Amino acid sequence: MLDLFPKEKIVLPLPDAVFEFYPNFFDKEEADLLLEKILTETPWQQDDITIFxxxxxxxxxxxxxxxxxxxxSYSGITMQPNPWNSTLIFIKDKIEQTAEKNFTTVLANLYRNEKDSNGWHADNEKELGRNPIIASVSFGEVRRFQLKHNTNPEAKMTLNLNHGSLLLMKEGSQIHYKHQIPKETKSKNNRINLTFRSIL
Structure with missing residues (x-):
């Protein structure tokens, strides 16, 4: 079906890669419902990771x-996938139409408060291929998302990932950039991030 009123798309002004940001990919009512369903339907786990x-x-x-x-597999963890549920299939189908890309897998992340975080990294595991496309959708509390170029110190950005937003990290994004969700000093409530990817 042709969308006569396409969602606002912002192309980030960063070299050597394509980043597309859709701040209102899901409207507030839809995003509120999806946040609640993902929170309650997901068998969350906390794994040990190996760093240095x-x-x-x-x-x-x-x-x-x-x-x-x-x-x-990442950071010394190998995760086995749970089967897709109807909520995630709904989100996946909508993202795939915009990204024009099929995804095989989603990693769900729950940031419970301001102390939860994700350090500098690229989604460049070998099973994703050399130049993967990652679709990142956010629900709940707004958190800062930071990007920095691997060799160009001028190429960096901080983006607020708001409730219902979608960030498409496309060609070059995992080759030339790293990203992180830093800890915050102010109190934060739940934020869920879904990162869709294709495992070869």
Whole structure:
């Protein structure tokens, strides 16, 4: 069906990669409902990750969903996917229409408060291929999302990922950039982030 009123798209002014931001991809009513359903339907877990040879409790809760037989590994963790549910399929279908890309897997992240975070990294695991496209949708509390170029110190940006927003990280994004969700000093409530990806 042709969308006669396409969602606002902002192309981030960053070199060597394509980042597209849709601040109102889901309207507030829809985003409120999806936040509640994902919170209650997801079997959240907290894994230990290995950073610089040390095991620490991951500072957020996670859960993997995806096609059968497609595990995902990062930071010394190998996650086995849960089957897709109707809520995630609804979100996935809508994102795929905009991204013009099919996704096999979604990593759900629950940031419970201002102390939960995700350090500098790229989604460049070998099972994603050399130049993956990542679709990141956010529900709940607004959190800062920081981007920095690997070799160009001038190419950096902080973006507020608001409730119902979609960020498409496209060609070059995982080759030339790292990103993070830093800890905050002010009190924060739940934020859910879904990162859709394609495992080869």
């Amino acid at each position: 040879g040390k095991k620490i409790a991951q500072p957020r809760l996670t859960c993997l969903f995806g096609n059968e037989g497609k595990p995902y």
